[in-house]
Amino acid sequence: MESIRNLMTGKHRQCDDHFVAVEQAVARSAWGEAASAFNHFRHATLQHSALEESILFPAFEAHTGISMGPTQVMRGEHAQMRALLAAAEIALAARDVDDYSGNAETLLIMTQQHNMKEENMLYAMCDQHLALQLAELLPQLESGINMRELM
Amino acid sequence: MQALLSYDQSPPLGAPLRFFLTAPLFGILAGLLLLWSGPEALAARWTPAALALTHLITAGFMLQVMLGALMQILPVLLGANMANPMRVASVVHAEITLGALFLVAAFLSFSPWLFKLAALFSGLGVACFVGSAALALHGIASTNPTTQGLKLALLGLSVTLVLGMLLAVSLGWSLNLPLMLLADIHLGWGFVAWGVVLLAAVGYVVVPMFQLTPAYPGWFARYFSFSALAVLVLWTIAEFNQWVFVSAMLGTALVALVVLFAGVTLSIQRRSKRPRFDATQHLWQFAMLSALAACAVWLAARTFPLFDGWTGWPVLCGVLLLFGGFMSVIVGMLYKIVPFLVWLHLQNLGQGxxxxxxxxxxxAEREMNRQMLAHFASCALLLLAVWWPLWFVYPAGLALLVASGGLLRNLLSALSVHREHRLKIESLICADDLPLT
Incomplete structure (x- = not known):
């Protein structure tokens, strides 16, 4: 059976691919392509964190009774990532390569170390604690969220 | 569970940063030593200046950054939180700095007292660090290759240190120990079990993370550290028993493992998804190519007796490994770790x-690239100085001075951005009349 860890790790790699697509377009000064790739990246990243904050984390917190632990740390890091995403978006719109690459670099490292904590520890804990709810949770995490509902 | 709940426990910025800022000072001292000693530093492996130069880089530059990075990596990647990280950092930093300085002075003067002080301070510093790390790691299961590798590397550091202390004590009290044999084993443990195993354990995480490469192959990550340590233990036994042929075979196996690590790293780096290489990627690539070149020199010396008879080959190996290999990779890592830690600290301070x-x-990227070029130039000049010491040792010393000074300046510029921005945050938050946490 599919696990939360495999499913969500796969989504992290999809976000990485979108990030690389923007970087490659910026390197070629293909600004239209970069803007479109950035929209995909932004959407995928925001949707992933929204899925975690609205479905996965509440299920973990309800089951373990821990709401001020790792999920709270992850929420804080999501907020930092959203701030960097916004700064990168402004730099891209202004076609400021240096500012974009500085914000993108910071976002990349922030995201990668965040993903690593989730992939190595939190998702494994979720698989362990939420084993009985997997059949219900996985389709919800798989299908995603209509982002307009969250705006 | 305990580890999971506390895995955001990044230590205060000052804990790793004091190590990172001290490291380039040892690089500067190494440059000054080359200028002061002249060709003697690169004439042969056993000259006082060569031993002092080697330990300025290993016990000075490398040990500082490696322990500083572990202060950060253990809690953040492994959830292994040290008790009182600032106190541990202050004590360990002071002790290993003094230990390295006494050791270098001891090699240059051959004063027994300086060897005793070097053994005392280095011993206390590393024991304090390994003890604190062992307590933090207690109960953390070795479920992934990085955790396994870091634990084995700490064991490698401990053995390297004990052997080094034995050598220093032996010189301090004029004991009749087999110095050449102990020095070879000390070098083997320091290079493989501490240096390469630590680099591989950290590389499994940071190479894919910084360079967006595929992960290291599962078979490699699972078995590399254990294999390296197992072969090293067998090689040590063979060396002690003077089984010349067995020792040569096991030595070759160790070098083959280093070639494998460098080869696998270069191979996954070639598949990086990033459109262009930055300073960190160039420095990693340069380091792996230098390691391969050092292994080729070692194998050539073992294969061709004529080459083995040249006193310069161990120095050539040392320059390739220490300056081309470890120093390059460490500078590359500092250029990601220091800006990110400063950013993270300021971001938290700004409370969103x-x-x-x-x-x-x-x-600034431009400054990192300039310093990287100065570092490459210093490596090239050091290599030339192995062949033509009279011509190149002084330009090499000067280039090392410039490259290490550039590294220090770049790291200090990060500190100055931190100070300025912190003041800005304080004034803004004070204006809002809200407490700064």
């Missing part, structure tokens, strides 16, 4: 209301 300057505003 004041945006921290991005990483490339903390250390």
């Amino acid at each position: 209301r004041v945006m921290a300057p991005n990483m490339k505003k903390i250390i």
Whole structure:
């Protein structure tokens, strides 16, 4: 059976691919392509964190009774990532390569170390604690969220 | 569970940073030593100046950054939180700094007292660090290759240190120990079990993370550290028993493992998804190519007796490994770790209301690239100085001075951005009349 860890790790790699697509377009000064790739990246990243904050984390917190632990740390890091995403978006719109690459670099490292904590520890804990709810949770995490509902 | 709940426990910025800022000072001292000693530093492996130069880089530059990075990596990646990280950092930093300085002075003067002081301070510093790390790691299961590798590397550091102390004590009290044999084993443990195993354990995480490469192959990550340590133990036994043929075979196996690590790293780096290489990627690539070149020199010396008879080959190996290999990779890592830590600290300080300057505003990319070129030039000049010491040792010393000074300046510029931005945050938050946590 599919696990939360495999499913969500796969989504992290999809976000990485979108990030690389923007970087490659910026390197070629293909600004239209970069803007479109950035929209995909932004959407995928925001949707992933929204899925975690609205479905996965509440299920973990309800089951373990821990709401001020790792999920709270992850929420804080999501907020930092959203701030960097916004700064990168402004730099891209202004076609400021240096500012974009500085914000993108910071976002990349922030995201990668965040993903690593989730992939190595939190998702494994979720698989362990939420084993009985997997059949219900996985389709919800798989299908995603209509982002307009969250705006 | 305990580890999971506390895995955001990044230590205070000052804990790793004091190590990172001290490291380039040892690079500067190494440059000055080359200028002061002249060709003697690169004439042969056993000259006082060569031993002092080697330990300025290993016990000075490398040990500082490696312990500083572990202060950060253990809690953040492994959830292994040290008790009182600032106190541990202050004590360990002071002790290993003094230990390295006494050791270098001891090699240059051959004063027994300086060897005793070097053994005492280095011993206390490393024991304090390994003890604190062992307590933090207690109960953390070795479920992934990085955790396994870091634990084995700490064991490697401990053995290297004990052997080094034995050598220093032996010189301090004029004991009749087999110095050449102990020095070879000390070098083997320091290079493989501490240096390469630590680099591989950290590389499994940071190479894919910084360079967006595929992960290291599962078979490699699972077995590399254990294999290296197992072969090293067998080689040590063979060396002690003077089984010349067995020792040569096991030595070759160790070198083959290093070639494998460098080869696998280069191979996954070639598949990086990033459109262009930055300083960190160039420095990693340069380091792996230098390691391969050092292994080729070692194998050539073992294969061709004529080459083995040249006193310069161990120095050539040392220059390739220490300056081309470890120093390059360490500089590359500092250029990601320091700007990110400064950004993270400032971002937390700004409480989401004041945006921290991005990483490339903390250390400018142009300055990193310039320093990287100075480092490459110093490596090239050091290699030339092995062949033509009279011609190249002084330019090499000067280039090392410039490259290490450039590294220090770049790291200090990060500190200065931190100070300026912190003041800005304080004034903004004080204006809002809200407490700064």
